[in-house]
Amino acid sequence: MLSIRRLNFLGTITDSTLGELESINLVEARNVFKWFPIKGGLFGRTIANVRAVDGVSISIRKGETMGLVGESGSGKTTLGRTIMRLIDPTKGEIFFDGVNITRLSGRSLKRYRRRMQMVFQDPYASLDPRQTVRSALTEPMKIHHIASSKKEADEAAAKLIETVGLNQDHLERFPHEFSGGQRQRIAIARALAVNPEFVLLDEPTSSLDVSVQAQILNLLKQLQRRFNLTYLFISHNLSVIRHMCDRVAVMYLGRIVEIGNMKAIYESPKHPYTFALLSAVPNPDPTKRKEHEPVLEGEVPSPIDIPSGCRFRTRCPYNTEKCAREFPPLVEIEPGHWVECHYDIDFSSARRSF
Amino acid sequence: MKLYEYVIRRLVLMVFVLLAVSVIVFVITRGVPSPTYALAPYITPRMTDPQKLQTAVGLGIAEPSCPSWVDFTQSAPGCITPLYVQYFSWLKQVLSGNWGNSVIPSIGVGQSTWGLFVARFPYTAELAVAAALITVLFALPMGIVSATHNNKVPDHFSRIVALVGYSMPVFWLAFILQIIFVIYLTLTIHGNTFGLLPSSQTVGTDCALCIPNPGNINTYTGAPILDAILSLNPAYFWDALLALILPAITLAFSTLGALTRIVRSSMMEALRQDYILLARSKGLRERTVIYRHALKNALLPAITITGLILATLLGGAVVVEEVFSWPGVGQAALDASLFLDINFLELYTLVTALIIVVANLGVDVLYAFIDPRIRY
């Protein structure tokens, strides 16, 4: 273990670190919780909570692509929706460009909505089926009073549609007339219609074919350079994350267990879960087959009934008594690389034990 | 939530629904028409005005301070007991089982409303169960065949039958059947005409065509067919069955459409599901695939509709009972509304509301047994 900058029990960042981060961070979530109550019993009391997001702090710097990776049920989408203020956090704060937007609503929130946009997993479902592409593209402009006239909005829409690689003939069509990749291009164009600074990409390519996925990924990279965008890229596909991101956060059962630079995470993972995830990804190179490598057993536990202490301990091959007893500390093992684990495990020598 | 918790919650909710129904019925029947309506069963022409007023006070409709009967009939201020007070005293009476007396001439003026209802309900129940049975017996196969032979002759046939049944006024169908069977075919068996009850079982209704039926019938349940079986009287059984056939078919035909449609669409939905493909890929027989895999899943919506059909039918099919002179509660309700017998209308509405609510609950509980996914 290198320098240990301990955070308190729930992982709140101390004030001293905040000052230096504020200037460069565009989006920041501080100690965010999102619990969904489960009602039950005779009187509809809350009998349990789905702890979808359970104390997460994450900051995204201007101009970077932050990757958020995890299995289904890890809470990555809920975290994204909380950051977008689509749902209210149970606890914690969201900052955008240094402003706390957690309690904003109505007109003041709308101002920030323009600056942060979102692209969804299923492009077809995220477009109103009864809206033509033109109408879908001009609607955000109308909402935020960006275009002064209908003509101006139409011109902007025409420009947008070409930016994402479609042509103006497509403007009069309905979403169902397009293929999946084209729909995702439309959804991206719609997100860009209001000149946002931050775009949340929630599994934008997971319903697409490989070659279409590559086209969309290339487009996203190109748009980021052109419009100076900041991305939060949510995905379960580790290869895509590697290709797209500058920094990566790994989520497991509602918490970020490891966060750091892409290279650091992929080349020297420090959390056993990150390591397991990486070794589970099938590599499109048959010469590197993991013939006899053990795989992570079991499945993600229910977020209603989260294991005590370290939440990964039920599947962790290194788990000890301490893991069950104590909540693991968030440790900065090298600058910008944080891990939530009791131990410093050297995976290169421990490959076999997995 | 556990099943019993769910049922308790629903029962509590049910009580509130029934109370709301009773309030609405009470306000409509007693709050709006002349206050004398509620008194009609209790006063006779020979009564003097003070006697009448006394009856009204006794029933909790008039205030004791009311000076005279004339003031009462003219709703003078301070003469009529406020409606909410009336409601609570009525509710108290009703809960103790006193539903008042009847004013329907064809049924018997002055008889107890509750007794009347109880005497007639078995007829309605018999008709309702018969009609529901016929509906299910025809709708289920029709819906299944229709779904498995989508867009082929059997499908078109059953869709047309369902649609026509849907679009046919019940009263008209009843007469068409009567014209065919009674007038043109003059079908009689055992000297009895189709669709008309043996007179020994009618409850004072106008039954000109009824043929008297001798025989020793004991009234065990009040429903003719059940009684015939229980008293081991085959001749009467046939008569009662014949009487039941036409009204039951008429009713069934009008409800057939809804059920067939639901069975067809849910069956088609089920057959489109992926698990059907897996079942076929396992090399199961087509019969097994349809009747075990698809039908069990398609049954759920059908059960809801069947429950609702049965509940509405148990509430009495006013039109059919009227046309076939079937002495059930529906016919009585029609008479009651023509003669403004508010006591009977109140009882009738509340009981039918109760039946509908209970049926809904029953269907939901049944769901939990059929579909393992449903947990309350």
Next chain:
Amino acid sequence: MNSTPQLTKKNVALEVRNLRVVFHTYAGVVKAIDGVNLTVHSKELLGLVGESGSGKSVTALAIAGLLPENAEVLEGEVLLRGKDLLKQSKKELRMARLTDIALVFQDPMTYLNPVMTIGTQITEIFTGNLKIYKDELIQSRLDQIENELRQETDPKKISKLNEEKTKLEIKKQNSSGISKKEGKRLAKLLAIEYLKLVKLPEPERVFKMYPFELSGGMRQRAMIAMALVRRPAVLLADEITTALDVTVQAQILKLIKELRDKVDAAIILITHDLGIVAETCDRVAVMYAGNIVEEGDVIEIFKNPLHPYTVGLFGAVPRPDIEKENLEPVPGSVPDLINPPSGCRFHPRCPKAFERCPKSKPPLIEYKPGHKVACFLYGG
């Protein structure tokens, strides 16, 4: 025919020859599969890769005779044990599915019947066909008894097992069938054995559970057990890990690799994920728009892809281990199969297309042993 010695013509499990399938939709005739040739051998893991609309699932359904009503097989042969399945009656086809061809699908939540227990869904295969499965059921129970006897020490239990053994042996000799109750019992024991084989924890409990009570990975295992319990000659696994998380996917792929050694089936693994193919398969066939464009040994094809489409496909895949600066996907999208491009269906997107490509369709030729390609660049 093939380079590897054990893959001789003798143990060919399934052969598809020149299969052509169209779909009649009201928009027009969709030419979904256009002359597919495929051979798979026993104990072989063949990967069938392609993007959506390439016809890989349709191929699987056509092999099993499960195409939807609006589909029509124009021509082709599906040879299984020397018989052409496409020419057989409905009943014979059902028998083939019952005994020889098993399918496993993606997303078992929708493929398992929600109102039936896992156990019933497995045992109904036998209880509905007791005549066919009589011998197999008894034999499998006898094997189980043998195994148990080997481990058992308790004399009481041993005598009990022996008793059962003699009873079953009499029944086996007997020409008459077994009772439904007995069939159910044997089927249950067999089902539990297979649930154990796919490494489901507490197989007896899983047997009584409904699909919604299981997690995604467990459902997938149950479905694999359902397929294997028939001891099929061919197992068609259609995108079986697509709906699963990476870690669970790794578990299932590991299971498939292990099972391949245990059961005597040829496995066709249909997927769109090149990583899975590289990780598990022996041979791979790449499909594009209803054609097989390249086929061969996995290592050979991944090292030396020939067809421009295959090359494009590899260029489009981001790698978990290497940082690629740019992805180089094939431009454009999958063609409309109602009016497919003439000649080679890939030519409108092909960077190397020349005048011959739109004119005629390139045949699948053997470029070198163990590597076939359908492209005019390599002859044909």
Next chain:
Amino acid sequence: MTQRVEEVPFEPRSVYRRRSGRISEIKYSLYLARKNPLVLSGSVLAIGSILIAALSGIIVDPRSWAFQYPPRYYCWNNPWINWHLQNIKPCPPGTPFYPLGADAFGRNLLNMIILGLPIDLQISFSIVISAFAIGVALGAVAAYAGGLIDEAVLRITDVFFAFPGLVLALVLVAVFGRNLTILTLAVLVVWWPLYVRLTRSQILAEKEKPYAEALKAMGAGRLRILFLHIIPNSIYPVIVQATLDIGGVILTFSSLMFLGFAPSPLTPELGKLVSDGISFVSQAPWLVIFPGLAIVLVALGFNLLGDGIRDILDPRLRR
């Protein structure tokens, strides 16, 4: 997470849809409608009955409903005129000028049916349209507001669902008197809760779809999402229900008239016509058969139309 790869290109990129846009969408619907025999026959019957009802005063003499004095129960040019006179029998169908026959008062049955049609259709349309309006408004409010308002609306519909359909109408008519407004209201009272439930469930389902969330993320206000997106997308099943219900309401309303709740003995209405014919059912069955048949045809027309529209709007068939 889940990726469902649609393998079979069932997706109809039809030749009819090459020219895209809103107009082609309508054209496409019309094309589907033309291809669908249900819609075709349904719309012929429905539109035909609406036209006949609208023009009834012009097509036939409005006075033909009134009693004809002296009763012309003898038919014009009837060879059996004497026989009829002796038996005082209503004129049978097929006689010249009386294609459907006449009743005992010598009234032309065809004319009466044509005159009886408008009232049924008028009342049915007004009931369905009001129920639709109330239902969509309340349903939308309940679904979108949620919480206590939703609960309150739901419980109110619960209460009305517990009422046996026709009986509440019977009670209302019995108490408030027999005029057409009361009759209309009586049927409306039992009809509206269905629309509230239907609209509510549709909107709730639509609200959960990702595009609603996408709009929210875009910064669109609640009302904008509700009125411009969710309601237009969820209204179709409600429209189908309304089309189907026009027939249903006609049946219910004519049942009430049949049962003797007609405001006057001379109310021109089809159910009333059937009940008038009952006294003669053994001698003159056509007096019962034809008016009823007219009801069947009108109801069938709207039911066919509703069924057909449902087929056309079926997303599985469409997309």
